[in-house]
Structures are given as C-alpha cells and as structure tokens.
Amino acid sequence: MTAPLHESRPAGSGRALPDTQQGMRRRNLARVMHTVSAEGPLSRAAVASHIGLTRAAVSTLVDELIRSGLLEELGPERPGRVGRPGSALAVSGHGPAGLGAEVGVDHLAVCAVDLRGEIRARAVRHGANRGRTPQPVVEELTSLVRRVVAEAEREGLWPTGLAVAVPGLVARDGRTVVHAPNLDWHDTDLGALLSTGLPLTVDNEANFGALAELWLGDGTPRDFLHVSAEIGIGAAVVVDGHLLRGTRGFAGELGHVPVHPDGPECPCGGRGCLEQYAGEEAVLRAAGLAPGEDLVGLLARRAVEGDEAVRRALRDAGTALGIALTGAVNLLDPESVVLGGALAGLAPWLLPSLESELESRTAGPACPVSVSRLGPQGPLLGAAHSVVRGVLDDPAVVAGPA
Structure with missing residues (x-):
C-alpha cells in the first residue's frame, strides 16, 4: 500500500513553505536532500559545509531522512583520508519513487523512477488512441500503472505520486484536459x-519534455x-529555470501558430497551422508514404537511403x-x-532549412x-522526475509504506 503526498501540484511549480520553525525544518530537509542528490555520496560534515549548518543540526536532519527511507549510509567515506572518515550518505535506491505516464496519439507509457533518477520499471502499449473516448484509454493506462507499481514494489520502491503527460491544453487545476x-x-x-x-x-507533454531537458539535459541553459x-x-x-x-x-501552443493563414484546416479549428506542415502525419503525406508504426524511423531510413520525396x-x-519559431524567438x-x-530523430534533415529561416528572419543574432538527447522519451521522463523533484523539494511530506 502506498502512502500519498499531502497534496498534488503542477509539475515544476514548487511550493512556498511557511516561515515558521516547522517550515524552516522542512526547508533544511530539502536542502540536505538536494545536496546529497547533486553532490553525493557525502559525509554529514561535507553536507554541513555545503549548506552552512552545524554538523549536529545536519546529523539530526540526516537521521530523520534515513528513517524515512530517503537517504542511506554507504560506509566510511574515502578510506585513507587524514582523520576519522565520516560515513558516506547517498540518496536511497529503495523507498520513494515517482511514476510518470504519457498518453500519446498512438501509444501509452508508464515508468517508475527512483530518487537517484534511475528507471526501475516500465510498461508501454502501442495502438491508436485518436477517436477513442477517454474512458477506455484511461482504463488501459490504469492497468499499465498498476503493472508498473507492482514491479516497483518488488524492487523495494513505493510510488508517491503520478504525473501524466498529455498532448493538449491542461487547466491550472493540474487534472483537467481542456482540449486535446x-x-x-x-x-x-x-x-x-x-x-x-x-x-x-x-x-x-511539451512542458514535461522541457522540464526533462532542464533537469537531465547536458549543459542545457536556464532560458x-x-x-x-x-x-x-x-x-x-523555460525562463530562468x-x-x-x-x-x-496554455502557453506554448506552437503547433497551432498559423504558417500559411489560408492553408488546410486543422483539428484545432484554425487553418494553415504549423502541425499541418511539420507534424509527423503531414510529413508522411508530403512524402507520399502511408501511416504506420515507427513513423520517425521510417522517415529517417528513407532519408538516409536518399529518397528525394522524403528529403x-x-x-x-x-x-x-523556422517560420513559426522566428515569431517566438523574436x-x-x-x-x-x-x-x-x-523532431530529434529527424534533425539532420530539418535543421538546414529551419536554421536558414531563423537566420534570415530573426531581428537579432x-x-x-x-x-535533445532525450528525444521522444522526454515527456515520460519529465513526468516521472517531476514527482521525484517534489519529494526532494519537500521530503517531510513523504511517509513510508503502510
């Protein structure tokens, strides 16, 4: 059985903790967790040095985090150092985990990520979701979630929350799909x-993909x-992280920016939207190919083989x-x-014309x-890591399995 977090909140939003003694304790627990997560393994003394608290204060916080299953002791830190070595602390590979799920047009996916950021369980179902009512799709997603939870629990993990990526507009309540x-x-x-x-x-899904890039990307800027x-x-x-x-x-609906105002109709109700020229199905139509599984793989293979229609x-x-992005960049x-x-898998053939448009149309440099090295896995990973980040941001709300 899984003990829930005290509340859910939009991914990546953070939460202000009260400016009280209890609030200070919770902030310090979070500081310890983030420090060990980013820099560990570390001794208590090293953690104290990093966050500017006394070693006694840090030891009290660490003991609480160990009891909660969030940290674990690995043994003496770097044997051979001058003086008595401290016990090295690391984020636990057991205990709390984050569940991420993705509802795609042609697939469902669920994964469990532990506090170290490692994927410990995963399930995928390929098949069209377009044209289906939400109820049967969600029932299948629920089945996948339960399968992943069972596998995670066999690994000694207990999921603390579920974040779901969807291809549509989501209300600020963090649960209602306004329009997909x-x-x-x-x-x-x-x-x-x-x-x-x-x-x-x-x-x-684009928000979760961006958060994954921010948290997991190599050298990704904060803007x-x-x-x-x-x-x-x-x-x-993403602005300042x-x-x-x-x-x-609803910010970020680039796919429904008109590229050619008199162009073809779009499911959103507009005409000439970017999706009608650069979405997977639009590219397939333009290349004269029939839809099927692994559309990106098919396009990439044909492009490598020199298929001029695909290129x-x-x-x-x-x-x-490039035309749509120019407006956003300006x-x-x-x-x-x-x-x-x-897009990541098709970048070699997209980038030359995209960059040419940006260069010729952008007002500044x-x-x-x-x-992205994450490619199509970004939204699913971002969803799971958003739950993990919630634990790191406020570890006091996490209780062990009942």
Missing part, C-alpha cells in the same frame, strides 16, 4: 477517471524554447518550423531552441538550435 485536438478530447477530468489511489498531476513533436507539435518556454505557463496555463518533405517541414529572445520528441 489530436485525441478529440474536451474538458476531460483525468482525476475523476484515473483510479490509482496516488496523488495526480496532469500537464502538457530556452523546447519544441517537440509527434502527430502534433508542442512547445514550452521555470516554465512560462501563461494566464490559463523534400523534411526540408519543407524545417522551413515551416518575441521571447531565448538563449537557445531545443528540438525534442520526434540567430538563435542557436540544439537537439
């Missing part, structure tokens, strides 16, 4: 449909525009992306643009474009 055009879902309360017993957070794609195209803006959500939480379709998609002035999701 490529699923044809409207005003769907996933909190009411998902019966897992875990605290739930729902967010746009960037993250663009990801499957059937649809989403974006997320935080998501820019907008008034209603032309990808060049045109890159041009459309408006926001990000430090960089990061291509993730399916051209914005550098990089490719």
Whole structure:
C-alpha cells in the first residue's frame, strides 16, 4: 500500500513553505536532500559545509531522512583520508519513487523512477488512441500503472505520486484536459477517471519534455524554447529555470501558430497551422508514404537511403518550423531552441532549412538550435522526475509504506 503526498501540484511549480520553525525544518530537509542528490555520496560534515549548518543540526536532519527511507549510509567515506572518515550518505535506491505516464496519439507509457533518477520499471502499449473516448484509454493506462507499481514494489520502491503527460491544453487545476485536438478530447477530468489511489498531476507533454531537458539535459541553459513533436507539435518556454505557463496555463501552443493563414484546416479549428506542415502525419503525406508504426524511423531510413520525396518533405517541414519559431524567438529572445520528441530523430534533415529561416528572419543574432538527447522519451521522463523533484523539494511530506 502506498502512502500519498499531502497534496498534488503542477509539475515544476514548487511550493512556498511557511516561515515558521516547522517550515524552516522542512526547508533544511530539502536542502540536505538536494545536496546529497547533486553532490553525493557525502559525509554529514561535507553536507554541513555545503549548506552552512552545524554538523549536529545536519546529523539530526540526516537521521530523520534515513528513517524515512530517503537517504542511506554507504560506509566510511574515502578510506585513507587524514582523520576519522565520516560515513558516506547517498540518496536511497529503495523507498520513494515517482511514476510518470504519457498518453500519446498512438501509444501509452508508464515508468517508475527512483530518487537517484534511475528507471526501475516500465510498461508501454502501442495502438491508436485518436477517436477513442477517454474512458477506455484511461482504463488501459490504469492497468499499465498498476503493472508498473507492482514491479516497483518488488524492487523495494513505493510510488508517491503520478504525473501524466498529455498532448493538449491542461487547466491550472493540474487534472483537467481542456482540449486535446489530436485525441478529440474536451474538458476531460483525468482525476475523476484515473483510479490509482496516488496523488495526480496532469500537464502538457511539451512542458514535461522541457522540464526533462532542464533537469537531465547536458549543459542545457536556464532560458530556452523546447519544441517537440509527434502527430502534433508542442512547445514550452523555460525562463530562468521555470516554465512560462501563461494566464490559463496554455502557453506554448506552437503547433497551432498559423504558417500559411489560408492553408488546410486543422483539428484545432484554425487553418494553415504549423502541425499541418511539420507534424509527423503531414510529413508522411508530403512524402507520399502511408501511416504506420515507427513513423520517425521510417522517415529517417528513407532519408538516409536518399529518397528525394522524403528529403523534400523534411526540408519543407524545417522551413515551416523556422517560420513559426522566428515569431517566438523574436518575441521571447531565448538563449537557445531545443528540438525534442520526434523532431530529434529527424534533425539532420530539418535543421538546414529551419536554421536558414531563423537566420534570415530573426531581428537579432540567430538563435542557436540544439537537439535533445532525450528525444521522444522526454515527456515520460519529465513526468516521472517531476514527482521525484517534489519529494526532494519537500521530503517531510513523504511517509513510508503502510
């Protein structure tokens, strides 16, 4: 049985702790957890030095975190040092874990990530979700969640929350899908449909992909525009290490920016949206290929083989992306643009025309474009890690399994 967190909240949002003695204790517990997570293994003395508390105060905090199953002692730190070695502390590989899930147009996925950031359990179901009502899709997702929870518990883990990535607009309540055009879902309360017993957070897949890039990417700046794609195209803006959500939480809908206002109709109700030129299905149509599984793999193989129709379709998609991104870059002035999701696997054929458009249309110096190493795994990993980050941010709310 899993003990829940005291509350759920939008991923990556953080939570202000009260300025009381109890609030100070919780902040210090979080400081210890983040320090050991980022720098460990460390002795108590090293942790005290890092965060500026006395060794006695840190020892009290560490003992509490060990009892809660969040930290573990590994034995003497670096034998051979002058003086008595301290016991090395590390984030526990057992105990709390974060569950991430993704509802894609053509798949469902769930994974469990421990506090060290390692994936310990995973389940995937491939199959079309477009045109299906939410209820059967969520029932299948719930089955996958239960399978992953059972596997995680066999590994000595107890999930503390579930975060779900969806390809659509999500209300600020962190549970209602307001509109997912490529699923044809409207005003769907996933909190009411998902019966897992875990605290739930729902967010746009591009937001979770951007958070994964921020937390797990190599050298990713704290100000960037993250663009990801499957059937649809989403974006997320990260400013000073935080998501820019907008008034209603809908910021980042790059896929529905008009590239050609008189272009084809889009499921969102508009015309000539970027998705109609650079989404997976749009590229397949332009290349004269039939839809199927592993669309990105098919396009990449054909491009490598020299299929000129595929290469032309990808060049045109890159041009459309560049036109749409120019507006965002001119408006926001990000430090960089990061291509993730399916776009990462097609970057060699997209980038030349995309970068050409950015260079010719951007008012200032051209914005550098990089490719995410996380690729299509970003949203799922970002979802799971958002739960883990919630534990690191406020470890006091976590109780052991009943």
